[in-house]
Amino acid sequence: MESRKSELEPVDPRTAQQLFLDHKETECTESTVRNHRYHTSEFVEWCEENDVDNLNDLTGRDLQALRLWRKESSDINLMTLNNYLCSLRVFIKWCGSVEAVPENLYDKVMRPRVSPDDQQAEETLRRDTRMLLTEQGIAPDSYLNRA
Structure with missing residues (x-):
């Protein structure tokens, strides 16, 4: 060593x-x-x-x-x-x-260890958040990646 x-x-x-x-x-x-x-x-x-x-x-x-x-x-x-x-x-x-x-x-x-259900919930939350931001006229990438 x-x-x-x-x-x-x-x-x-x-x-x-x-x-x-x-x-x-x-x-x-x-x-x-x-x-x-x-x-x-x-x-x-x-x-x-x-x-x-x-x-x-x-x-x-x-x-x-x-x-x-x-x-x-x-x-x-x-x-x-x-x-x-x-x-x-x-x-x-x-x-x-x-x-x-x-x-x-x-x-x-x-x-x-992360269960498939937890992974799916995380992906669903991300998708829903992006959809809501888009509906509000906010660019999801610029909003989610702000410093």
Whole structure:
């Protein structure tokens, strides 16, 4: 384990976040980058609260603690937690690709099981929200993606 850790390059969470977002801006839509910014900002906040100043030190146990913190700090539903953890997993995988964390650490981001009913309810809510905004003469994408 020590030999693999020595291959990592030290980076603080905020710097990693900015590098990740810069990378995503070259290949993703503005709304996707905005979502990644929101989710990674929560990760950076957690790191600051837990004295994680070098991502090289991040472990699977830390990712579990982060998952619990995210769920408990805002009492979010499983779909929202799942979406957050999907975004976090993308970020951690990218961090592995630039030697900020062990390459396979992203595999340790455990997502909750979301029932098909919950997924369907989320999709229905999104569709209904878009329809209501359109009926009000509001462009759904610009409204839903506002900062």
